[in-house]
Amino acid sequence: MPVIYFADQVHVPYGARPLEEVRAYAEGITRYLLDYGSLIIVAACNTASAAGLHYLRGMYPDVHFVGMEPALKPAAEKTSSGVVGVLATPATFQGALYASVVERFSGGIKLVQQTCPGLVSQIEKGELDTLETRRILEGAILPMRSAGVDTIVLGCTHYPFVIPLIEQIAGPQVRVIDPAPAVARQVKCVADITFTQSMDGYAHPTWVEDVKFTRFKTSGNPHTFKKQLISLLDMSAEVARVEWKNGKLS
Numbered sequence: 446m447p448v449i450y451f452a453d454q455v456h457v458p459y460g461a462r463p464l465e466e467v468r469a470y471a472e473g474i475t476r477y478l479l480d481y482g483s484l485i486i487v488a489a490c491n492t493a494s495a496a497g498l499h500y501l502r503g504m505y506p507d508v509h510f511v512g513m514e515p516a517l518k519p520a521a522e523k524t525s526s527g528v529v530g531v532l533a534t535p536a537t538f539q540g541a542l543y544a545s546v547v548e549r550f551s552g553g554i555k556l557v558q559q560t561c562p563g564l565v566s567q568i569e570k571g572e573l574d575t576l577e578t579r580r581i582l583e584g585a586i587l588p589m590r591s592a593g594v595d596t597i598v599l600g601c602t603h604y605p606f607v608i609p610l611i612e613q614i615a616g617p618q619v620r621v622i623d624p625a626p627a628v629a630r631q632v633k634c635v636a637d638i639t640f641t642q643s644m645d646g647y648a649h650p651t652w653v654e655d656v657k658f659t660r661f662k663t664s665g666n667p668h669t670f671k672k673q674l675i676s677l678l679d680m681s682a683e684v685a686r687v688e689w690k691n692g693k694l695s
Contacts, residue, residue, distance in 0.1 A: 447658050449481055454665030455689065458565035459492040460534025460601065467536060469692065471497035472504070477687070477694040479508065484639045487632055488512040491533060491600050495540025509639055511632050514542055515600040516624040517550040523620060524596045530557045530589035532611075533600025534565075543600075557592045559585035561604075568603045571676045574610050582607065586614045596620045606677055662687045664694070 451474055453459075459467050471493045475486055486501070486508055488494045494512035502510050515537070520529045529551075537543055538558055547556065567578045589597065597619055599605060605623045612621055659682070663670040667684040674680045687694050 449660045452663040454663050460536050464496040464536055467492055467496035468500055473692055473694055475501055485509045485635055489602055492536040495537045495542045509635050514546050515598045516622045517546050520596045520598045520622055521550050521554050526593050526595040528555045528593040530594040530597040531600050532559055535560050537600050557589050557594055561585045565603045568606050573607050582610055582614055598622045664689055
C-alpha cells in the first residue's frame, strides 16, 4: 500500500494549542494529501483527531478517515481495580471525541486524567530516558499510582516511544495500553476494501502502482526529521520539505 507521511513539525506540539488552530492545520494537511490522490486519511495524532476528525468527515464525506482515540474500551474491560489512568494532551481532553469515548466506555470505572507538559518535545529531541523525561512522567504517573490505577491508556501517538520508562515508573502491576496496533489493523481493513474498489473503476492514487513506496514530508527541517526516523524508528529514508503559505501546504 503506498503511503505519504506528513509530519507537521513546524507546529509541534499540537497538544497545548487551541482546538480551532489544530483543526485548521488538520484541514490544510487533508487538502494537501487529497491533492496527491489519497483515498484514506489517517489522523495519526490524538489531538488532531479530537480537534478535527468530525469536522473533516463532514467536509469530505466521500473520504475514508481513520483517527486516534484513547483506548478506554479495552481498558474498562481489563481493569481489576476499576481505576484507569489516561495520559493525554490538554487539547485531547477538551475535544468532543474524547468526551464521546468517555460517555460510551467509562461506565463503572474511575478515570484519572493527567497531562505531560513538555513530554512531546522531549521525545522529538530523542530524549527517551533522561532525567527530565523521567521527571515529567513521574509527575503524571505517581499520582495515578496513588489513586489505585492498574491500567494506563496512552492518549498521544508520541507516548509509545517512552513505554519502557512509563512501565518502570508505573510498576509491573500496571498495564499500559497503546492504541496504535488497533488503529493499524483498522487502517488495513479500510485499505483492503478501498483499494479493491479502486481497481473496479473508482478513483485511485496517482502512484498506486508502486505499492511499497512511502514518501516522507515535513513542514520542519528535513535533516532533523531524517535523524528522528533513524533514532526513533531505525529507518533511513529521504525527506522532502513542504511549506505552509497562507494556511496551505505547497
